[in-house]
Amino acid sequence: MRMILIGPPGAGKGTQAARLVDQLRIPHISSGDMLRAAVKEGTALGVEADGYMKAGKLVPDEVVIGMILERIARPDAAGGFMLDGFPRTIPQAEALSAAMTRAGYTLDRVVLIEVPDELIVERGVGRRNDPVTGRIYHLTFDPPPPEVAARLVHRKDDTEEAIQQRLVKYHGETAPIVPLYEAQGVLRRVDGVGTPDEVTARLTAALAS
Ligand code: ADP
Ligand code: ADP
Numbered sequence: 001m002r003m004i005l006i007g008p009p010g011a012g013k014g015t016q017a018a019r020l021v022d023q024l025r026i027p028h029i030s031s032g033d034m035l036r037a038a039v040k041e042g043t044a045l046g047v048e049a050d051g052y053m054k055a056g057k058l059v060p061d062e063v064v065i066g067m068i069l070e071r072i073a074r075p076d077a078a079g080g081f082m083l084d085g086f087p088r089t090i091p092q093a094e095a096l097s098a099a100m101t102r103a104g105y106t107l108d109r110v111v112l113i114e115v116p117d118e119l120i121v122e123r124g125v126g127r128r129n130d131p132v133t134g135r136i137y138h139l140t141f142d143p144p145p146p147e148v149a150a151r152l153v154h155r156k157d158d159t160e161e162a163i164q165q166r167l168v169k170y171h172g173e174t175a176p177i178v179p180l181y182e183a184q185g186v187l188r189r190v191d192g193v194g195t196p197d198e199v200t201a202r203l204t205a206a207l208a209s
Helices: 013-024 031-041 044-054 061-072 090-103 117-125 160-184 196-208
Strands: 002-006 028-030 081-084 109-114 127-129 136-138 187-191
Touching: 002 013, 002 160, 013 028, 013 081, 013 136, 013 196, 028 031, 028 061, 031 044, 031 061, 031 081, 044 061, 061 081, 061 090, 090 160, 109 196, 117 127, 117 160, 160 187, 187 196
Parallel strands: 002 081, 002 109, 028 081, 109 187
Antiparallel strands: 127 136
């Protein structure tokens, strides 16, 4: 299975990817997670990406495209992968498509997780990440157990201002890639409002359809 998860910031892409990859036995490739790791390690790529990310702006296409194409060429992704957060622009979608054609791969599914803008800020500001396990929590919707609460991280770009900025980028730059996948017949839309379990059930059905 070679697939992409698309959706606004906070739609639940990371939460759902973590639930699905175990059963699908494919790597979860999150451009945001890879960029945050590069920032933490202080690599040249991380230093370049940091300012864009803090402001809720998109990291330049050439930086992200190089990073992801190199990642999906690794052996563990030879049998399939789940992309989360990439592509986010038309040039990124075109670069991915060209690379997959060169490698002789076809894209099986693109799932768009739909969540109305009004719910996005609340999901983002309440998000907390566990740096030890990678698990994503929400202070209200998915509260962490007391024993992990102290070590949780609140992302620098999960402020109301940066989330609004990411939402603008989503509608302006990312939403336009949806029709490309719709035209290829691989797009499935999933309602992202409901409990995480309900959304997982919809996603599983969408992947099978
Ligand atoms: P969210 O899903 O909450 O928007 P991500 O973790 O996917 O957050 O991305 C965080 C930030 O990383 C983005 O705001 C952007 O700065 C950068 N980023 C991640 N993926 C991409 C991408 N494909 N293209 C450009 N920038 C990206
Ligand atoms: P994305 O990867 O699309 O940015 P996340 O998976 O990180 O989104 O989810 C954003 C926040 O919303 C997290 O705090 C997560 O716990 C919470 N969340 C995820 N799915 C749901 C859901 N179905 N209902 C309510 N909150 C959710």
